[in-house]
Amino acid sequence: MVGWPGSRQNSLFTITADTHEVRHNPEYYVMRHFSKYVRPGAKVLGTTSHFNSMAIAFRNPDGTIVVVTQNALEDERPFEFADPADASRGFKATLAPRSFNTFVIE
Known part of the structure; x- marks a missing residue:
């Protein structure tokens, strides 16, 4: 995923184009530490x-x-x-x- 021109952005999920498999990226698990309890x-x-x-x-x-x-x-x-x-x-x-x-x- 690309945000501002020339910058890379981390996403919470990756979805494969061919199988549409959803993969939870490490950022997803970090976000859960905050969103579940705060x-x-x-x-x-x-x-x-x-x-x-x-x-x-x-x-x-x-x-x-x-x-x-x-x-x-x-x-x-x-x-x-x-x-x-x-x-x-x-x-x-x-x-x-x-x-x-x-x-x-x-």
Whole structure:
């Protein structure tokens, strides 16, 4: 798929021209981490990280917190999160190598 002239765009699906087979691309699975749990009206919470990974947290309108993380490294990495409004609401986890992870705090 091509977007702006000269740029390549990733798509969520690929459909083969001959068999019309639908293939879910990696971007589809990444999008599911967000779209399944982050609700309309959610607010982004600040996060910090000390290793080569990414994390983003959201507070849903119902008070649940959704944390989506990526560990792009080849090794497991420890991860911890505490609710900025209530440090007792948090968790520690080990992120698998080269993984995306979603955590929901009720």
